[in-house]
Amino acid sequence: MTRRHRIAGLPVPILAAALFLTIATAAAEELPFETATVEMARAPLERVYDGTVEAVNQATVSAQTAGRIAEVFYDVDDYVEPGNPIVRFTDVEQQSALRQAGANLEEALARQKQADAEFERARSLFESGSSSRREYDQALAARDAAAARVAAARSAVATAEQQLEYTLVRAPYAGIVTERHIEVGETVSVGQPLMSGLSLESLRVVVNLPQQVAAKVREHREAHVLTEEGRVAADKITIFPFADSASNTFTVRVELPEGQFSLYPGMFVKVAFVIGDAERLLIPTRALLRRSEVTGVYVVATDGEVRLRQVRAGTTFGDRTEILAGLDAGERIALDPVRAGIHVNSQAVANDEE
Numbered sequence: 001m002t003r004r005h006r007i008a009g010l011p012v013p014i015l016a017a018a019l020f021l022t023i024a025t026a027a028a029e030e031l032p033f034e035t036a037t038v039e040m041a042r043a044p045l046e047r048v049y050d051g052t053v054e055a056v057n058q059a060t061v062s063a064q065t066a067g068r069i070a071e072v073f074y075d076v077d078d079y080v081e082p083g084n085p086i087v088r089f090t091d092v093e094q095q096s097a098l099r100q101a102g103a104n105l106e107e108a109l110a111r112q113k114q115a116d117a118e119f120e121r122a123r124s125l126f127e128s129g130s131s132s133r134r135e136y137d138q139a140l141a142a143r144d145a146a147a148a149r150v151a152a153a154r155s156a157v158a159t160a161e162q163q164l165e166y167t168l169v170r171a172p173y174a175g176i177v178t179e180r181h182i183e184v185g186e187t188v189s190v191g192q193p194l195m196s197g198l199s200l201e202s203l204r205v206v207v208n209l210p211q212q213v214a215a216k217v218r219e220h221r222e223a224h225v226l227t228e229e230g231r232v233a234a235d236k237i238t239i240f241p242f243a244d245s246a247s248n249t250f251t252v253r254v255e256l257p258e259g260q261f262s263l264y265p266g267m268f269v270k271v272a273f274v275i276g277d278a279e280r281l282l283i284p285t286r287a288l289l290r291r292s293e294v295t296g297v298y299v300v301a302t303d304g305e306v307r308l309r310q311v312r313a314g315t316t317f318g319d320r321t322e323i324l325a326g327l328d329a330g331e332r333i334a335l336d337p338v339r340a341g342i343h344v345n346s347q348a349v350a351n352d353e354e
């Protein structure tokens with residue numbers, strides 16, 4: 001089925017199905033530039049939907065120990081390297097708790113040494129028949145209890161060391177501070193939010209798809225995010241296994257490769273999902289000549305004459321652009337519009353001189 005349109009005063013057939021181009025490069029002997037023949041071929045069929053950019057890594061760091069804020073190293077919009085300190089607490093109480101735990105461990109070790117010696121004497125006397133079984137069992141129990149107290153003391157030291165480490169809060173990953181919840185001098189408790197941040201290196205786009213499209217996307221699992229820098233292929237597509245009961249849409253998460261791509265969380269972007277394939281007409285993007293609002297290509301006629309023809313360009317796929325109107329399969333085009341333009345102008349000058 002075709003429709004009839006007019007481009008630059010000429011009738012041009014527009015295919016309902018999209019068109020594609022496979023390039024058969026040929027260097028015509030009489031032309032000083034490379035040409036290609038337009039042919040029909042299969043290409044992906046896409047549907048475009050709006051999505052919202054969000055950060056994969058975004059979190060709020062909370063206090064893991066109680067204390068007073070002594071220093072805040074970063075503020076909103078600051079970039080933080082992974083592992084860098086972001087907040088420091090006063091640590092008087094934690095230092096005291098660590099020293100006390102260390103002293104308790106030393107006491108437990110001394111008592112364990114004493115209990116071990118008493119057990120060895122009791123065992124020697126019991127084996128020689130100079131003491132009763134009861135005395136031996138008491139010495140054994142005292143030795144085991146001393147060992148248990150040492151283990152408990154070591155755990156208390158580890159806990160105290162961890163609490164002291166919590167007084168210096170570090171960034172879990174590289175990112176930008178989005179919100180600061182505390183000020184220097186404030187007293188905070190365990191679990192209180194300190195600072196929020198996100199990483200711009202790992203981004204994804206969340207899209208709500210109609211249920212009839214979600215099935216096709218689940219089958220092909222291929223999508224591109226359309227940005228100002230071009231098309232960005234999705235690293236991974238995650239389709240939620242249930243639909244929203246109110247909108248009957250499926251939530252889809254499109255994971256982007258590492259990089260920023262001029263995208264920021266909260267932005268709206270277009271996402272093109274592959275749902276099948278169709279016939280398209282694609283030409284190398286470098287063959288297009290753009291002048292103001294006019295887009296055209298140089299077409300080589302069968303008699304060798306080169307003419308500039310206006311075309312209607314569609315979506316760009318990598319280094320190729322879809323042509324919606326203005327070209328037909330089988331026509332030859334110039335791949336270098338600059339050299340083709342110079343050739344046309346030189347021919348026009350030569351004809352004027354004749």
